[in-house]
Amino acid sequence: MGRFRLSQGLKCGLPVILFLLAGFVAPLLAVVTYSFMPPRSFGITNNPTLANYAEIFISNTYIAFYWSLLFAFITVSILTVICYPIAYGMVRVFGRWAAVITLLFTIPLFVSENVRLYGWVLFFIKNGVLLGSIRSLFGYNFDSLLFTKGMVLLGMVYVYLPFMLFPMSLGVAMVPNDTREAAADLGATRWQVFREIELPLSMPGAVIGLLLSFVLAVGSISESKILGGQVIIPITHDIEIAFTYAQNWPLGAALAVMLMVVVGSLVLIVLRRFDLDVILGKR
């Protein structure tokens, strides 16, 4: 049976390959197949149809896409502005305190996302930690801050911050100290060193953080449900409804496929602008 001998590398990769085939490729194919099945059917042996996609384009689901993408975009923009200085500080300024700060950002990850979001609810709710304290201390009475778009954004920024911060600080750490010194030696001011050397050389890490947090943010649902009280309806919510209450699996599958296509194309556009080899560290 010499012809079927597997190479050493393939043998090592086999468990992962099998796992990915069963756990990732198969469900994905199932979703794609379902998206071409007639509406409200539950098998995958019917004649394929584009009815679900037609339904998406006719109905007003574009609003949900709009909210999901817009909020993901705003979240990532805010995260970029917040995280770069922290990442820079962690690598270059804080010294031995960087470990403590890393820990502070990591520990919340051990607590379930929903539990943390309900923590925010208790904090902001009428008569909760914040407003209750203000009332009893100063006598001012405010309406609940919950269930606003701003609150949804706060939740998203809070939840996805580590996913932006850590790749970004890795990116900043990848800037060789020599190049920084050389630039200053060649007459660059501190600002010029940052703009010409540190920022572009830390881009690979920043881009990974950007993509990671964007993809996660587009797929977010709990923030709008728990903190937003459904003040916005993201696309993930529509997908969930289609699969549960509406019992329309093919429509849900088609929505999921559409979301993948939209996010996938956006990611590809970004990656085309940045050399993937550089991002993966293969200079």
Added chain:
Amino acid sequence: MSSNSPIFELRQITKNFGKLTAVDHIDLVIAEGEFLTIVGPSGSGKTTIVRMLAGMETPTSGDLMLRGKRINDLPANKRPTCMVFQSLALFPHRSVGENIEFPLKMSGVDKRERRERALELLRQLQLPEDYYGKNVTKCSGGERQRVALARALAFDPEILFFDEPLSAIDYKLRKTLEKELKDIHRETGKTFIYITHSLEEAMVMSDRIGVLKAGRFVQVGTPDEIYSKPANKFIAEFMGDVNIIPVKSSGTGKLISPYFEESIVPPIGSDITAGYLVIRPEFLRFVSGKSDADNVIAGKLYNEYALGSRVQYQVRVGEHVFIVEKLRQQAPAAGTDSGVMIGWDAKDSVMVGN
């Protein structure tokens, strides 16, 4: 040796890193336009000295004078100096041309002029002009070397520092680049300060060499002075293959050594009574009788090594091994394990302390 005016002056410069003293009360005057090499083993403080001169470290104490003005606290980007790093520190996200233009861009030179100057430097460093747009990470080791030098020259500094830039380069290319560097030193007339751990490399290029050990200069002098009159055993050893024999005065105007019976005629003018006698391998010669040299010792030819144009012999005298080097055509006919006599004249030996 220099008739030129001093450009840089180190007065009692000390640099501590925590409890470690990297540079210990150093005095040095660097003349305008000279090629000075600082040689020392790793950890001797040579990089620290240059980093202080370049403005990347601040001295703990002492004065750093540039043309008579104290510049201890002047930052790197305000000094008329430029460093070629050991790693070269090229900017990987910029092309060859953009790397070279970097200092010009920082000082606001317009685009066309920058490009002209970059192309000029590419020509001067014997790189093809179409390298202007080439990705700097795609260049070979020697090319990257030249790009780094071109970038430093584009800054038009008065003083250039080199922190072992050739250490990672293979022997043949290194020899070529050493000569090119010396040529560029002549062409530009700038002051070059070069760091290396190889005294051999220092010999090839320098006007003056400073040998550093544990944060202090052991000897500063021309290559010739260092070669022929090493200040102590450390420098003599640092120069590579050399015969170092422990000796002490016999009280009768001669020297005796634990290695052999014969007493030695000391070099003239030496007032060291106990120390080491240094004899270069090329000053030892094979002789046929006691009267052929001031000092003659009998030994056994143990091994020989071909060194290209020269041949190196190991001659055993008791437990000690002498190294003798001869040009190929002067090689003796004796085979290994045969008895030979080696000799040297007193004037070709040097007495050093520890």
